[in-house]
Amino acid sequence: MTTVEYYDGMTPEEWKPILGSSLNFHFGFYKQGMSFEEGLESATRNVISCLPPRGRLLDLGCDWGGPAMRLLKCGYDVECVTNSSAQQGYCSSLGLHSRVLDLEQDDGRDLGYFDSVIMLESLEHIIDKRSLFTKLKQITSRVVLVTSCDAQAAGDLVSTYGGTMYMTSVAELLDVIASAGWRIDTAVDNRRYAMPTFEHWRTRIEAAYRIP
């Protein structure tokens, strides 16, 4: 299964009972007592804290546009990119500037230049991460990303999940980014705070599909 097949396989209305009305399909950042939505909002704030206060921003792998809408409301000039036509159509219906593009196939230069590029759990779906970070230097000078790694991936080897995710170790990922000419300002593991997301998703799936 490809990411496009995965995301186009369900409509936004079918995703909403699971992901919430904002269709924020990302891990939350949960401190004690936070609700499902509060954890998602907290995770978006963590990303915003790494960005300049305003500017032109590319959401690369924008999913259903949840964080992008939040960033738009914060005053960013947001452009969204996805390789799913279903997601692009939905983002467009929200009023987001969006387009279908696969940066593994396209150099992205006609996107223009951005003050920042964010990649929220989309880097996992990129096979050639080294080439991507080289391409990104042509369109921005700042990247903020959230991505899953696999501690058992060794050296240049990647581990895969579901046929759509290609994960490296933390050390390999940071080496890929640095060797492409990027200076890493922040690198922090938030998995511990993201774990309650699984409980929320499972509960919401069970309720939506009446799983006993």
Added chain:
Amino acid sequence: MLYALCEIALSDAAGFEERFPLLLVSAQSSNR
């Protein structure tokens, strides 16, 4: 697929947390 991932993660939360870090990375490039 998402439900299966939840089941995997929650069946051994400590092991999942250790094996799959969720990295927040901020990086800058001076080259344009």
